Amino acid sequence: MANHSLEVLKLSVLFDNHFFNGVPTQVHFIQNSTMVGTWIDEQGAANLSIGLDRIKFMNSDQLVFLIAHExxxxxxxxxxxxxxxQQQYGIVSTFDEFMLSPDMKRDYSRLMREMELQxxxxxxxxxxxxxxxxxxxASFLLGETKSIQHPEGTLRVAKIKAGEQSLVAEDFSGTFNNLAMQLSDAEVLAALVPSYTQPIDSIDSTVKAAVESWPASGAGSYAGDTLYGFEVSVLLTIAVLACAMPRWWRKTSVG
Ligand SMILES: [Zn+2]
Structure with a gap:
């Protein structure tokens, strides 16, 4: 599990550097959860939530695809x-999705599933x-049934297979040149995760990664990959990595 978290952190650092000028996406490792998702918080920071039970048995192709998809x-x-x-369709909670009329549900679903395919x-x-x-x-998607927000897993994999010939591999060469040092920092930090325990209100924008936990009961069944902000207040942090950050993680995108 620790190795999987480390891989996630490395990929996150790589993608932060490649797409966001090194501005850190905050990574939340959620214990006892299979939920995975992304959201932007009130400070405008990108957040990535990874249920540790979701990645536990993934091979490295699958782990890379999951993080790349997010x-x-x-x-x-x-x-x-x-x-x-969701504003357009008056949706505040998952419950509202089920209350849509069949026509509206179909249109809403089409928009949401389209983003998944993208x-x-x-x-x-x-x-x-x-x-x-x-x-x-993408093979881990094969067992996933269709939901309001997600197309059926078999369809998603079929679409990737069908598009494989026309896929253009992302060129990371420019990012890699500068990254060896940063990845070793990430390894050190990742290794520190279990030994730092702080309450959730200590999280600030300099935190790169946190290990958190959902309430053991009453959390209901969250569809994976649907965390977009409104459920975040439910998060209980039991451990937070907040040690002194290397300067490159604080680098702003100005310029
Ligand atoms: Zn998704």
Whole structure:
């Protein structure tokens, strides 16, 4: 598990550097959860939530695809688009989605599922660029049934397979040149995760990663990959990594 968290952090640092000038996406590792998702917080910072039970048995192709897909949502500004669409349809909670009329539900669903397919193809290009196999990486989707927000897993994998020929591998060469040092920092920090315990209100924008936990009961069944802000207040942090950050993690995108 620790190795998987470390891989997630490394990918996150790599993608932060490649897409966001090194501005850190805050990574929340959630214990006892399979939920994965992205959102933008009130400070405008990007957040990535990873249920540790979701990644526990993933191979490295799958792990890379999952994180690349989530960064697809961030780079393509899907958290903002989701809020726009949900406002348009008057959706405040998951419950509201089920209360939509059949016609509205179909249209809403189409918009939401479209973003998933976009993130899949975007993610697949990153996976290729990192020398992994996108179809193998997306294989964990095969068992996933369709939801209001997600197309059926078999369809998603079929779309990646069908688009494979036209996928253009993301060119990370410029990012890699400068990254070896940073990744070793991430390794050190990742190794520190279990030994730092602080309450959630100590989280600030300099925190790169945190290990958190959902309430053990009453959390209900969250569809994976649907965390876009409104559930965040439910988070209980039991451990936070907040040690002194290397300067490159505080680097702003000005310039
Ligand atoms: Zn997604």
């Amino acid at each position: 960064y697809g949502h961030l780079v393509l500004k899907h958290p903002d688009k989701t809020i726009e669409i 993130a899949d193809l975007f993610g697949a290009q990153l996976v290729l660029g990192l020398g992994h196999d996108p179809v193998s990486g």
